[in-house]
Amino acid sequence: MTASAESLYGVDDLTHLEGLEAVRKRPGMYIGSTDSRGVTHLFNEVVDNSTDEGVAGHATRIVVTLHADGSVQVDDDGRGIPTGVHAKTGLSGVELVLTRLHAGGKFGGSGYKTSGGLHGVGASAVNALSLRLDVTVKRDGKVHQMSFAHGEPGVFDGPGPKAKFVRQSGLHVTGKMKRGEATGTSIRYWHDARYFEAGAALDTEAVRTKLRNTAFLVPGVTYVLRDATGGSISEETFHFPNGLADMVEFLSPAGDRPVCGTLVVTGEGTYKENVADENGVMQSNVERRAEVEVAFRWGTGYERTIECFTNTIRNVHGGTHRKGFDRAALKALQEAISKTRGLLKPKEDMPTLDDVLEGMTAVIHVRIPEPQFTSQTKDELSTAGITKVIQGVVERQIKAWAEDRRTRTEAKTVLQKIVDAARVRLTQKQQKDAARRKTALEGAAMPAKLVDCRTTGVARSELFLVEGDSALGSARLARVSEYQALLPLRGKILNVQKASLADTLKNAEIASIVQVLGAGTGRTFDLSAMRYGRVILMADADVDGSHIRTLLITLFARYMRPVIEDGRLYAAMPPLHKITTRGRNPETIFTFTQREMEQTVSRLEKAGKQVVTPVPRFKGLGEMDAEELWETTMNPATRSVRRITLDDVEAAEAALELLMGEKVEPRRAWLVESAERVDQEAIDA
Structure with a gap:
């Protein structure tokens, strides 16, 4: 580093931000963002402090007023x-919590067993980012008041943030409480738009x-919302005596009929973590107690709605409590499914977490001391020990629900829904895989074994699907390369009447046919895109050849019917x-048949011709030379071909299903009934 460079950076460049200045310098660090969400977060910080009083059992009514x-x-x-004076700072408790970062009653003292507050930053951050903040405390028979401008204590000579302000420290007693008047805290603030993006405003719906x-x-x-922003005052009251059960009912999608009643799971557990004591010394393996409350049910729909909360604070991204719930639900329900006869078929996969959560509406709420979050906005709980606590509580109670005689029928309905969800998921996956496979086949290069023709039009072009590589040699020499293409097939293709589309497209020979024709399969088959004018099935004239032709006809009838x-x-x-x-x-x-051969030999001998005997029989196409194959099978002028038609679609469908389908019994019965129709002498043995 050069001397000139060193002189650019010295001790004078180091900045120490004191008090609330750090909040104003980097507001996003403390309230998450500087858009409308940040403005709404200010409200959340204030109302959460009041809620902590309610959780502790000291408050029963919280009123929020949105002023004009x-x-x-x-x-x-x-x-x-x-309101007393803090010995160490000399400040009143009110001024301490509203002007000093990391100050409050939620750092492990006796004030709160659990709370949404964590860092002691929320209230002071609101004060730092407000034009004016007024606080009134009713306590010890007195009414105490104090005001702040940009976080500084003082006195306004009138209403609103534009009134004249004089800096002045200290909490003032403005009167006595009336007989029977309730204690409590009132905070009113005007946020400072300078620290937020243009147009940022409080989201009234988010408040609600x-x-x-x-x-x-x-x-x-009981929570009361008074909204005076529209000129007239509207008032809403929120009070739900059934707690999470009411919340599940509210969150369930409209029109989604419940499959079961709402399960409410409650319990406690302990976990250990390292905690700093009052002197800042870390204490290892301090035992903590967690309270768990979960409510959930399944509906007939497919949407899942799972909300997570820690000490009443919503955790948008879930966290360790959600992880514990997921593990418990999956393990307990998989075990219940395996114990219930008739739910899963042999070799059927066990449902996954996605299957278990399909159609579920759930609320997860944990109360723990000094929770750890991934950020000041508390979007995700990171306290590690809570995972096992909630997993244990939820798993035990789900198992009990599934085994209880009173709820066994209801539980079986849920288990059946989960199994059905797994089957649908697997079917959809197979269809997607088949679609991807099909797309890949259609876009892939032609298979190397294709012997293509030179013509690009479909008027004369024809594709021979040739049984075996041995026949390919003669056919290659016999064909007219201008318009006759050859695709050899090895062995017998898959019986597609029994197989799924995914399995069909995995078959190498079928995949080659789809690629070469280039017109797709099934509903997306496009006849105008087919590369050849005719497709000719060229198999041996024996039983195996007939079987191969039947399999190929089945393929075209099911996936390329046009x-x-x-x-x-x-x-x-x-x-x-x-x-x-x-x-x-x-x-x-x-x-072409044994009978035709015998009749022809008889006719020739009667005509005085000497027939070479024994009459040779072709065991396969490969035994013909190129000239014989051309003359008998490939020459359009002399060959005989049989057009495959669907004159009676229903009869054809029935015949394919009977002869090639999965059901064996109907086929066996048909064979027995039709045995007498067979000409024993015509059998090609």
């Missing part, structure tokens, strides 16, 4: 912020949601025998 001038006021009937949710979580407290409907699928008719005569004018005649 943009200010927000929160009144509670709790104990009131302590916050109060409603908290009323569900703290059933002993080819048949348009009359573009044919079956080649290769000869079975080759009859030759001796003499001055030798003849060569090809026959």
Whole structure:
């Protein structure tokens, strides 16, 4: 580093931000953002402090007023912020918590067993980012008041933030409490728009949601919202004596009929963590106690709604309590499914967490001392020990519910829903995999074994699906390369009448056919995109060849039916025998059946011709030379082909299902009943 560079950075460049200046310098660090969410977070910090009084059992009513001038006021009937003088700082309790960061009654003292507050930053951050903040505390028979401008204590000579302000420290007693008047705290603040983005404002609907949710979580407290922002005052009251059960009912999607009643799970547990004592010394493995309350039910729909809270604070991103709930629900319900006969078929996969949560509406609420969050906005709980606590409580009670005689029928209905969800998920996955596979096939390069033709039009072009590589050699020499293409098939393709689309497209031979034709499969099959004018099935003239033709016809009928409907699928008719005569004018005649061969030999012998015996029989296409294959099977002028049609679709469907479908019994019965129709002598053995 050069000397000139060193001189650019010295001790004078170091800045120490004191008091609330740090909040004003980096507000996003303390309230999450500087848009409307940040403005709403200020309100959350104030109302959460009042809620902590309700959770502790000291407040029963909290009133929120949204004034026409943009200010927000929160009144509670709790104990009131302590007003005495703090020995160490010399400040009143009110001034201490509103002007000093990391000050408050929620750091492990006796004031609160559990609370939403964590860092002692919330109230002071609101004060730091406000034009004016007024606080009134009713406590010890007296009414105490204090005001702040930009976080500085003092006195305003009139209403609103524009009134003249004089700095002045100290809490003032302005009167005595009336007989029977409740204690409590009232805070009214005007946020400073300079620290927020243009247009940022308090989200009234978010305020309403916050109060409603908290009323569900703290059933002993009534919340009142008075909205005067529209000129006239509207008032809403939120009070839900059934707590989380009411919240599940409220959160359930409209029209979603419940599959079971709402399960309410409550319990306690302990966990250990390292905690700093009053002197800042870390204490290892300090035992903590957690209170767990969970309510959930399943509906007939598919949406899941799971809300998580810690000490009444909503955790948008869940956290360790959500993790514990997920583990418990999955383990307990998988165990219940495995113990219930008839739910899962043999070799069927066990449902996953997504299946378990499908259609579930749940609320998870834990109360713990000094919770740890991933940020000041408390969007995600990070206290590690809570995972096992909630897992244990929830798992035990779900198992008991599934085994209890009174709820066993209800539980089985839920278990069946979960199993059905797993089956649907797997079916959809198979369909997606098949679609991806199909797309990949259609976009892939042509298979190397394709012997393509030169023409690009479909008027004359034809594709021969050739049984076996041995026949390919003769067919390659016999074909007219201008318009005849060859695709050899190895062995018998999959019986698609029994298989799913995913399994069908996994078959290498079928995949090659789909690629080469280039028109897709199923509903997306596009006949106009097919690369050839005709498809000719060229298999041996024996039983195996007939089976291969049947399998290929089944493939086209199920996944490429337009080819048949348009009359573009044919079956080649290769000869079975080759009859030759001796003499001055030798003849060569090809026959296609045993009976035709015998009749032809008889006719020739009666005509005085000498037939070469025994008459040779072709065991396969590969035994023909190129000239014979061309003349008998591939030459459009001399060959015989059979067009495959669907004149009676219903009858064809029934025949395919009977002969190629999954059900064996109907096929066996048909074979037995039809045995007498078989000509024993015509069997090609």
